[in-house]
Amino acid sequence: METKKVLLNEDEIPRQWYNILADIKMNPPMGPDGPVTPDMLAPVFPMNLIEQEVSPERWIDIPEEILRVLSIWRPSPLVRAYALEKALDTPARIYYKYEGVSPPGSHKPNTAVAQAYYNKEFGIKRLTTETGAGQWGSALAFACSQFGLECKVFMVRISFDQKPYRKTMMATWGAKCVASPSTETKAGQGILEQNPDTPGSLGIAISEAIEAAVTDESGKTRYSLGSVLNHVMLHQTVIGLEAKKQMEKIGEYPDVIIGCAGGGSNFAGLAFPFVYDKFNGKEIAIHPVEPTACPTMTKAPFVYDHGDTVKMTPLLPMHSLGHTFVPPPMHAGGLRYHGMAPTVSQLVVEGILEPKAYGQLDTYEAGMLVARSEGFISAPETNHALACVVDVARKCKEEGKEKVILFNFSGHGLIDLGAYEQFLAGNLTDYEFPAKEIEEAEKVFANHPKPAIIKSR
Amino acid sequence: METKKVLLNEDEIPRQWYNILADIKMNPPMGPDGPVTPDMLAPVFPMNLIEQEVSPERWIDIPEEILRVLSIWRPSPLVRAYALEKALDTPARIYYKYEGVSPPGSHKPNTAVAQAYYNKEFGIKRLTTETGAGQWGSALAFACSQFGLECKVFMVRISFDQKPYRKTMMATWGAKCVASPSTETKAGQGILEQNPDTPGSLGIAISEAIEAAVTDESGKTRYSLGSVLNHVMLHQTVIGLEAKKQMEKIGEYPDVIIGCAGGGSNFAGLAFPFVYDKFNGKEIAIHPVEPTACPTMTKAPFVYDHGDTVKMTPLLPMHSLGHTFVPPPMHAGGLRYHGMAPTVSQLVVEGILEPKAYGQLDTYEAGMLVARSEGFISAPETNHALACVVDVARKCKEEGKEKVILFNFSGHGLIDLGAYEQFLAGNLTDYEFPAKEIEEAEKVFANHPKPAIIKSR
Numbered sequence: 054m055e056t057k058k059v060l061l062n063e064d065e066i067p068r069q070w071y072n073i074l075a076d077i078k079m080n081p082p083m084g085p086d087g088p089v090t091p092d093m094l095a096p097v098f099p100m101n102l103i104e105q106e107v108s109p110e111r112w113i114d115i116p117e118e119i120l121r122v123l124s125i126w127r128p129s130p131l132v133r134a135y136a137l138e139k140a141l142d143t144p145a146r147i148y149y150k151y152e153g154v155s156p157p158g159s160h161k162p163n164t165a166v167a168q169a170y171y172n173k174e175f176g177i178k179r180l181t182t183e184t185g186a187g188q189w190g191s192a193l194a195f196a197c198s199q200f201g202l203e204c205k206v207f208m209v210r211i212s213f214d215q216k217p218y219r220k221t222m223m224a225t226w227g228a229k230c231v232a233s234p235s236t237e238t239k240a241g242q243g244i245l246e247q248n249p250d251t252p253g254s255l256g257i258a259i260s261e262a263i264e265a266a267v268t269d270e271s272g273k274t275r276y277s278l279g280s281v282l283n284h285v286m287l288h289q290t291v292i293g294l295e296a297k298k299q300m301e302k303i304g305e306y307p308d309v310i311i312g313c314a315g316g317g318s319n320f321a322g323l324a325f326p327f328v329y330d331k332f333n334g335k336e337i338a339i340h341p342v343e344p345t346a347c348p349t350m351t352k353a354p355f356v357y358d359h360g361d362t363v364k365m366t367p368l369l370p371m372h373s374l375g376h377t378f379v380p381p382p383m384h385a386g387g388l389r390y391h392g393m394a395p396t397v398s399q400l401v402v403e404g405i406l407e408p409k410a411y412g413q414l415d416t417y418e419a420g421m422l423v424a425r426s427e428g429f430i431s432a433p434e435t436n437h438a439l440a441c442v443v444d445v446a447r448k449c450k451e452e453g454k455e456k457v458i459l460f461n462f463s464g465h466g467l468i469d470l471g472a473y474e475q476f477l478a479g480n481l482t483d484y485e486f487p488a489k490e491i492e493e494a495e496k497v498f499a500n501h502p503k504p505a506i507i508k509s510r
Numbered sequence: 511m512e513t514k515k516v517l518l519n520e521d522e523i524p525r526q527w528y529n530i531l532a533d534i535k536m537n538p539p540m541g542p543d544g545p546v547t548p549d550m551l552a553p554v555f556p557m558n559l560i561e562q563e564v565s566p567e568r569w570i571d572i573p574e575e576i577l578r579v580l581s582i583w584r585p586s587p588l589v590r591a592y593a594l595e596k597a598l599d600t601p602a603r604i605y606y607k608y609e610g611v612s613p614p615g616s617h618k619p620n621t622a623v624a625q626a627y628y629n630k631e632f633g634i635k636r637l638t639t640e641t642g643a644g645q646w647g648s649a650l651a652f653a654c655s656q657f658g659l660e661c662k663v664f665m666v667r668i669s670f671d672q673k674p675y676r677k678t679m680m681a682t683w684g685a686k687c688v689a690s691p692s693t694e695t696k697a698g699q700g701i702l703e704q705n706p707d708t709p710g711s712l713g714i715a716i717s718e719a720i721e722a723a724v725t726d727e728s729g730k731t732r733y734s735l736g737s738v739l740n741h742v743m744l745h746q747t748v749i750g751l752e753a754k755k756q757m758e759k760i761g762e763y764p765d766v767i768i769g770c771a772g773g774g775s776n777f778a779g780l781a782f783p784f785v786y787d788k789f790n791g792k793e794i795a796i797h798p799v800e801p802t803a804c805p806t807m808t809k810a811p812f813v814y815d816h817g818d819t820v821k822m823t824p825l826l827p828m829h830s831l832g833h834t835f836v837p838p839p840m841h842a843g844g845l846r847y848h849g850m851a852p853t854v855s856q857l858v859v860e861g862i863l864e865p866k867a868y869g870q871l872d873t874y875e876a877g878m879l880v881a882r883s884e885g886f887i888s889a890p891e892t893n894h895a896l897a898c899v900v901d902v903a904r905k906c907k908e909e910g911k912e913k914v915i916l917f918n919f920s921g922h923g924l925i926d927l928g929a930y931e932q933f934l935a936g937n938l939t940d941y942e943f944p945a946k947e948i949e950e951a952e953k954v955f956a957n958h959p960k961p962a963i964i965k966s967r
Contacts, residue, residue: 056520057581063513124514125589125885132582136656154611156885158924198882199593218675218927225881225930424682425655428582428613467615467924470675473682 055135059299061128067294068115070287073325073396075111076332077403080370080395080504083357089367096267097276099175102168105284113287115167122166122199126155127291131299132462136426138446145449146305147442149462150296150323153429157222159464160319161192161279164288168277169196178273179203181265183233183258185315186212186386186434187219188464189279194228204228207235207261210253212386218468233258240264240363254379255316255390256362263365280316281360281369281394289322296459297326307337307459309445313437314341314350314408315387317394319463325396328405332510340445341397342409342437344416346484347380349373349393350401350408353491357501360392370504371398374487375494381484383413384472385433403508411440412483417476419443420466432464433472512592516756518585524751525572527744530782530853532568533789534860537827537852537961540814546824553724554733556632559625562741570744572624579623579656583612584748588756589919593883595903602906603762604899606919607753607780610886614679616921617776618649618736621745625734626653635730636660638722640690640715642772643669643843643891644676645921646736651685661685664692664718667710669843675925690715697721697820711836712773712847713819720822737773738817738826738851746779753916754783764794764916766902770894771798771807771865772844774851776920782853785862789967797902798854799866799894801873803941804837806830806850807858807865810948814958817849827961828855831944832951838941840870841929842890860965868897869940874933876900877923889921890929 081088091103098106105113134147152160172180180202184190190206197204206228213220213232223230233253234241240260244251251257259278266276278285300306310327312320320341331337343350349372358373360366373392374380380389393401400406419439424430431439438460449456466473475481538545548560555563562570572580591604609617629637637659641647647663654661663685670677670689677687690710691698697717701708708714716735723733735742757763767784769777777798788794800807806829815830817823830849831837837846850858857863876896881887888896895917906913923930932938 055578057578058520060517060519062517063515121512121514122885156887195885199885217931218924221927221931221934222887222924224934225878225887225927227882421682425684428579428652428656430613430679430682467675467679468927470678470682470925474674474678477678477681 057133057135059131059302061295061298063124065298066120066123066127067291069112070115071290071294071326071329072108072111072113072287073328074283075109076329077396077399077509078507079399080507082367082369083502084367097263099172099177099275101171101175102284105287106282116170119167119170123163123291128295129154131296134427137423140422140426141443141446141450143446143450144453144455145446145458146455147446147458149460150292151429151462152292152319153462153465157188157191157195158467159188159192159432160289160292160322161189162195163291163322164279164285164318165192165196166199167288169200169202172275173200173202177202177275179205180275180277181205181262182277182279183207183255183262185209185255185389187216187468188387188432190230191219191222192279193277194223194226197228198226205265206230207233207258209233209255209258209386209389210251211382215384215471216468233261235261238264251379252382254362256376259361260363260365263361280318281392283396285318286321286325286394286396289318290325292322292461293324293326296323305457308456309458310337310339311438311441311458311460312341313388313434313463314343314393314397315390315434317341317397319461321394321397323461328400331405339406340409340441341406342411342441344383344385344388344437345410345412345486346383347374347389348410348486349391351410352486354495354498355398355402355504356498357504358392358498368501369395371395372401373494374491375497378490378494383484384469385437387434388437399507402506409441411437413481414483416440417481429462430466431462432466433469435463438463514590514592516588516759518752518755520581522755523577523580523584524748526569527572528747528751528783528786529565529568529570529744530785531740532566533786534853534856534966535964536856537964539824539826540959541824554720556629556634556732558628558632559741562744563739573627576624576627580620580748585752586611588753591884594880597879597883598900598903598907600903600907601910601912602903602915603912604903604915606917607749608886608919609749609776610919610922614645614648614652615924616645616649616889617746617749617779618646619652620748620779621736621742621775622649622653623656624745626657626659629732630657630659634659634732636662637732637734638662638719639734639736640664640712640719642666642712642846644673644925645844645889647687648676648679649736650734651680651683654685655683662722663687664690664715666690666712666715666843666846667708668839672841672928673925690718692718695721708836709839711819713833716818717820717822720818737775738849740853742775743778743782743851743853746775747782749779749918750781750783753780762914765913766915767794767796768895768898768915769798769918770845770891770920771800771850771854772847772891774798774854776918778851778854780918785857788862796863797866797898798863799868799898801840801842801845801894802867802869802943803840804831804846805867805943808867809943811952811955812855812859812961813955814961815849815955825958826852828852829858830951831948832954835947835951840941841926842894844891845894856964859963866898868894870938871940873897874938886919887923888919889923890926892920895920
């Protein structure tokens, strides 16, 4: 019988993360008076994580306590998608890393566990964060329960309403979750005054979570971010490092790598260890995939912009639709972010990555195809990766090419079935390209410094 | 680092099921004119499954096509519950089979896949079934999508209302799901006339599903049952057979085996291969666990009773609260069944199994403890097993005994978070022991034949 899953044992979980900062040159984050220094971030993050954020070391050891918790579900399986290949009648060989096996059901705990650990080590008692679709908030709630930390989550209003189970999931792990914008922060109050009916956005929720952290007078609260930052990408590289071992076991190597990208973390987690190979001469097409409704990499400029809506974060060098951009209320909440990880953005600028964008309906059609062939029901975010996989696999058929496609099945969709219900009922639509919003944003960017166009090699 | 999970490769999935009928003697199912013969079941089930239902062979080969689909998620991990042991400060070593890794999130597809395969082999085009909490209906929907069969599910009204995502999950896999009692069958119409507000029951839903199968004039529709029957228990034994291999790998053997039991299938799946060992001299305490609100094994008599409410099934020798018993609307929908698998019942009668019952609140407390230690959020049904595990592990502490406990983590609770929300809000209650209903049922049983009290050895 053909083997479907390539498994690793617990002692094969990578013992080091791969840090892409060792291999690319970046524009620095900017404050009002020039480049941001590590100690300026100290009210927001613990110093041990700030050190990781700026570390130039290529390989960073994973502490034993983190490995212990990751081993609840890691290594995750690498799966050969025989049934999908058959459904598409493609000569391509399709593989996926299935990250849905974690307790909250996505890749997010890979960094949540690490961040909770380092905060605990630093003496922190309580973490605040934002969440879009709820995957990240759930992951941090789970991680905090493992290390005995308190956890407070600001959840984007539209997802809070669409996905009531997420709040309960966080509460089951002991965390508190409120809809954002909330009345609990000045940032939230200000936005509610202007627009009481706002569906919210990740940018707004980030502002609230940072405010809640830095205004806690005990000094024992810090903020935790589930994507975008360098140390988050770093922690996610266990995905790609495992995938490399697994593909090696069966004598395969990917020609094409695909992951959905909102802030960039699941994509980077799978792709960066292969980007390292690409730097060293391997030929791989690497596609981060985003929604046409929130097209940072494919349509927005590479600029200095704030990571949040009320400008609490430094200016980051990234593709951005503008920090005030509120994406349409599509169901892939994790992809409703105005910016993109600076590392991912830099690799797009350098031409190492080839971003793709798909409309909402294409992504659900791909999700349905996968559910009825491979069996697993995927998260709306993951469906963006699937739309690209289907696209590439069909091109392989047209061109008669036996490419090896590797993608990140970043999470299951069992908490997102409300979206599938809407799709099955014919109630979902595509959204128009936000050309006017991008034009508006350009005016804001005009006042920001300009990032240099760097070629790392 | 301590190893948490014991994994098997795909080629270690058992190649044969264990059939307990080879090792116990049973009362036969009874029709109006005496014991039921295989051909009397032909309108309901395909003949290849009927043959399995009555087979005396101890080992039955698993067809390659079934193994292919099982390999989407099997072998399931055996996990050492270090964190739970620590939380309970117990000298016991606790292990669980984690069946939540399947696409629908429970053990149910182990038999759904087999049944869909055998029906397809027999030329059947469409399956009907009932579902309680939705785990079984989802599993059959998934299995039918794998083999290209149509699927129609009658879902107990109370769960249909509590768990709207279940219906969408089934629809995503292409199945149709209606609330039971429905107006689509005579059985459903009759019950709705008498009691329009009934929360429904598994017994009623079974009646509807059987009626929908046997009244289809094309002859291409059959009924599929997710528990109770011998062939269902048979298909589930992959769980226990894998667990045996996994425990052997680490040099362990269980002193105590625990599984929740509604119709009996996840319990039997884990326990029967060890019951075989018990027959051959091993000392093991084996506990099927049920709710105090629906206490078949611990309180109800061993009788001949119908498997469904409107008496479409033969009389089965089992512990029963009466085929008209409608259990209280507790959240563990999969345990709201008036009867118990005849094989499990027979083993209770013989004293091989020691059933336990727990109240709803105890089960959620155990579920919360496990979520915050082991990480995975468990299904309300599974929480009954957990309550017993906690109980036994605490006794081990009191008595200073290093017992090895093995339990079946039959499914995750991510679609059941509504129940957790009610628990966290303090809105759940225990239910009173249904003494009066049992008394009523005894009058019905008086007219039924009496099963013999058999000692198999």
